[in-house]
Amino acid sequence: MTSITNELRRQVIERAGNCCEYCLLSQDDNFFSFHIDHIISEKHGGVTESHNLSLSCPNCNTFKGSDIGSIDSQTGLLTPLFNPRLQQWVKHFHLGNGMIEPLTPEGRVTVFLLRLNQADRVFERQELMSLGRYPCPTKGYFEA
Ligand SMILES: [Zn+2]
Structure with missing residues (x-):
């Protein structure tokens, strides 16, 4: 596992707006720190660079x-x-x-896995929706 520098970690968190980029939960509403996710895992040749990293909640x-x-x-099909x-x-x-209702094959396998x-x-x-704290205002959610 390649270590992630503090600067790269900060960039990933900032880009994600402190939100899980899969389920849109805010890190502010989670007891445990979020993870820096390799979108393509290192096992499959994914690199530790900004374009292959996302912010992900522990779940x-x-x-x-x-x-x-x-x-x-x-x-x-494998998707x-x-x-x-x-x-x-x-x-x-x-x-x-x-x-979270999937709209595409990629959405379906992600919801499932x-x-x-x-x-x-x-x-x-x-519960968070009733408090106005969900979905987390991540860039990807609002840029339709
Ligand atoms: Zn999540």
Whole structure:
């Protein structure tokens, strides 16, 4: 594992607006520090450079692990995960009452693999929505 400099970490956090770039949770609302995610894991040749890094909450990052794709339930095809550097969140997901609904094959495999709609996570989002604290105003969400 290549170490990530403090400067690179700061850049990734700032670019993400302190939000998980997969589930749009704010680091401010999480007890545990967010992770710097290698979008393409080092295991698959991904580099430790800004264009391959994203900010990820511990849940998303743990479920993602070193995976870069999964089998799409509708097409049966091996499909890459949503890439927050190359793709826009709003084109791949729709947020409905705490549920993250996939709009594309990439969205479907990401919802599935990262367990974005696990009951406790949906409940947490609904609670944060009622407080006006979700979704986190990440750049990718609002740039439609
Ligand atoms: Zn997340």
